[in-house]
Amino acid sequence: MKKEDLILSLDGNSDYKQMALDFAEKKEDLEFVVKFVKKEQSSLKYKASKIIRLISEEHPEVLKPHMDEILSWIHHQNSFIKWDGIFAMANLAGYVEQDNQLSYVEAYLSLLEDPQMITAGNAAGSTWKIVHVLPQFEGIITEKLLSIPEIIYVHKGEPSPECNAIVCGKVLECFEQYYDKSAHQEEILQFAKGQLHSVRKAVAKKAVLFVKRVEEIKK
Known part of the structure; x- marks a missing residue:
């Protein structure tokens, strides 16, 4: 799809889930949407980042070539893009190369110390996804959450x-x-x-x- 048509499709469609499905199946269009998030000045960039987040939930495998770009969003000055990056980061944990897994986890856990409650809360609420794929x-991870x-x-x-x-x-x-x-389990129970x-x-x-x-359960 031409660049102009892609932008029009983002601007004129409110069905995020369908757009996520469509872009997940089109390699070149997907790459455009990923890069569009940081290049675009208009509010359409928020729509693009949300679409990528939805793709990371249902079809994370197609985003593997774009992980570095998506993960850079966690440092974005705009909170909405940062939050979509956080959710995507948790969803993509299973596709991190073995040598990079520890640094990946540490980078994610550092978000828990962000002074902004919503940022830390979004990270905390999705951490279990990383535990499931990188046990x-x-x-x-548990030590940091505690x-x-x-x-x-x-x-x-x-x-x-x-x-x-709240966090x-x-x-x-x-x-x-x-x-x-x-x-x-005992430490978690004491936290609760x-x-x-x-x-x-x-x-x-x-x-x-x-x-x-x-x-x-203990009975």
Whole structure:
């Protein structure tokens, strides 16, 4: 498809899932959309990054040639593109070359220390996907997730316990996805118990349900 037609297709179509399916099947068009994200000045770049994120969820294998470009999004100054990069990074973990896996995991975990709560929360909530495909790194991943209560997140320039609680809630959701296979179940359980009196009622409720499920398994 010609460049002009590709841009028109992005601009005139609101069916993201269908566009993701279409671009996943067209190698040259897919490459254009990936590069379009950082080159484009208009808001269409957000549409393009979302399409790539959707492709990473359903057809991650077609994005393997473009991983370096997509992973660079986690350093993008625009938060929306950064967040799509984070989600895609988790989805693409199974396609990282063996020699690069540790540095890949470490780069992803560094996002948990981003002072912006949404960035850290998005990373925390998707970390389980990396554990599933790279289980050999479960130890360092779990250790980092367990440290979240000590990390300071900022709201309007000030440290925010509320923001920290929200990220802790995302960590609980993550632990739900791999607790049964974790080699650090006791530490995870203690983390959950530490959230039973969270300043966020929704997080405290998640903790109650998590602890209850674990204790029932132990019976």
